[in-house]
Amino acid sequence: MTALPQTMTAIEIATPGEADVLRPSARPVPAPAAGEVLIKVAAAGVNRPDVLQRQGHYAPPPGATDIPGLEVAGTVVALGFGAHHLNVGDQVCALLAGGGYAEYCAVPAVQCLPVPAGLSFEEAAGLPETFFTVWSNLVDRAHFTPGKTVLIHGGTSGIGTTAIQLVKALGGRAFATAGSYDKAHACERLGAERGINYQLEDFVQITKELTHGHGVDIILDMVAGDYVARNLQAAAVDGVIVNIAFLRGAKVEIDINLVMRKRLTLTGSTLRPRSPAEKGAIAEALHARVWPLIASGAIKPVLYKTFPLAHADEAHRLMESGAHIGKIVLTV
Structure with missing residues (x-):
């Protein structure tokens, strides 16, 4: 495995406000804790809670990163202790408590699902939160x-x-x-x-x-x-x-x-503050009942538009305009 970098580009919220407060910054690459995996992010979904967080109306839960982003798709590049059911190199999409607007993110392994067959990373990044x-x-x-x-x-x-x-x-x-x-x-x-x-x-x-x-x-x-x-x-x-x-x-x-x-x-209900065990139970149900429907084409991701990570501000403006149909995704 190629050695991981020490720092990464992430989008931070400089101060609560309009979309232009979203700025690229250098952050340390997170280390996966016990039960977590580190994902090299290929794409990240944009969601309404991200906008609320940027505006100062939706703080991350205790212990979560301040970097916005509640869902990603990418490749597992490191495993924390006890994360046995995934392997380095697996292509996954994942539900996060935060941190998706970045080149790397750490997430409990139980909140990861395989990228459904036939889907791109961009399509898969729009699946978990919804x-x-x-x-x-x-x-x-x-x-x-x-x-x-x-x-x-x-x-x-x-x-x-x-x-x-x-x-x-x-x-x-x-x-x-x-x-x-x-x-x-x-x-x-x-x-x-x-x-x-x-x-x-x-x-x-x-x-x-x-x-x-x-x-x-x-x-x-x-x-x-x-x-x-x-x-x-x-x-x-x-x-x-x-x-x-x-x-x-x-x-x-x-x-x-x-x-x-x-x-x-x-x-x-709200989803973000729930425990990894609760989210993991939902992931198991989705994998058993819904992922086969996606793989068969019975359910298809609706991807409206993608933006480069550095243009997260433009993605937020589109989200706030309400002009989109389906998902807005950042590419990394």
């Missing part, structure tokens, strides 16, 4: 089973494009909201039964019509704010509403009477 998030919320929290109806807000985001395809591949009916008719049609091309232009259409009315008045069984919501009350109306009896973000605000008033009458479950 698939871990969607699986843990859709299956573990909302108890999705084949035949259920699922309303996905933010249908053309990385989370949305993943959720639409996963629901369809697992035998459910997906509906999705998006900010234009073009984006709504993009959701339908990915497998949504109906894309709903939230600017001009009422998702409560449309989903009621599509389900013959039953309502939707599961709602995956990253919007919150004024969507919360409307989600209660759109949900079916015994429905589950899962919140994973709150782009329109975290504090709302709800009609508890409606929750009680419909026997609704309101839940939510």
